Amino acid sequence: MTSIHPTAIIDSNAQLAESVEVGAYSVIGPHVTIGANTKIGPHVVVEGHTSIGSDNHIFQFASIGAAPQDKKYAGEPTRLEIGDRNTIREFVTINLGTTQDAGVTRLGNDNWIMAYVHIAHDCQLGSNIILANNATLAGHVHLADWVFLGGFTSVHQFCHIGAHAMTAFTAAVSQDIPPFVTAAGNRAVPAGINSEGLRRRGFSSSQIAAIKRAYRTIYRSGLPLQEAKAALQAEEEKSPDAAGYLRQLREFIEASPRGIIR
Structure with missing residues (x-):
């Protein structure tokens, strides 16, 4: 049965x-849906039109689904969608979307969100992401799968960060970071590829070597x-086992809305 502490306040229209x-x-507000086996710690506020999947753990003092920190927001019924098996630590803030974008902020599955992280309105996060303590995402930021942001990383609004990319401690990101690339500094600049992360995720030595060559080309x-x-497109034909990753890198650069870090 649902386990709710007697001091918790659960709106009768919430669906648990x-x-x-619930600690x-x-x-828990009236427009909230929470899936099976999710744990809401003590002193958590979940509000807005928010759906949370199964097997999540949200720690104490988190603020989930609050109104966007956007002066244009006028109370529209925008949404927050959180997938499954996410860990959301203390004092994390995640805001609803706005009508200036798709109207929804999204988190995928299996993300590890450390203390004091802020995820602003209309951010789109994939899965298996790690956001270290105090990482801050401005509005409309997109993070692909397996991104790792170091502590105190700040990301400018509308920036995109590609799959398997990584930032160092205190990086200040004002342009897009391509897949596989490590970025460091204020303002963030390229600092090689995320070789260790790729090895841990099962990339072969030849695939990592091909990605390194692509990095040197760029x-x-x-x-x-x-x-x-x-040149990257030509390299795809020479490296068939890495062609999909090289194509992913090239297509990200071609579609980059803000231009990539250089």
Whole structure:
């Protein structure tokens, strides 16, 4: 049965699955849906049109589904959607979307969100992401799967960060970071590829070597970006086992809304 501490305040219209746990003094609003086996710690506020999947653990003092920190927001019924098996630590804040974008903030599955992280309105996060303590995402930021952001990383609004990319401690990101790339500094600049992360995720030595060559083509060859992209396309044909990853890198660069870090 649902386990709710007697001091928690749960709106009668909230929908909580069996086996949901809600800790002391937490507040759950009327438009909230929470899936099976999710644990809501003490002193958590979950509000807005928020859906939370199964097997999540939200720690004490988190604020989930609050109104966007956007002066244009006028109370529209925008949403927050959180998937399954996410860990959301103390004092994390995650806001609803806005009508200036898709109207929804999304988190995928199996994400590890450490203390004091802020995820602003309309952010779109994939799965298996790690956000270290005090990482801050401005509005409309997109993070692909397996991104790792170091502690105190700050990401400018509308930036996109590609799959398997990584930032160092205190990185300040104002342009897009391509897949596989490590970024560091204020303002963030490329600092190699996330080799160790790729090895841990089962990338072969030849695939990592091909990604390193692609990185050198983009950042060390001296080629203009258009010529570098053409060189990447040629490299796809020479490295069939890594062709999909190289194509992913090239297509990210071609679609980058803010331009990539250089």
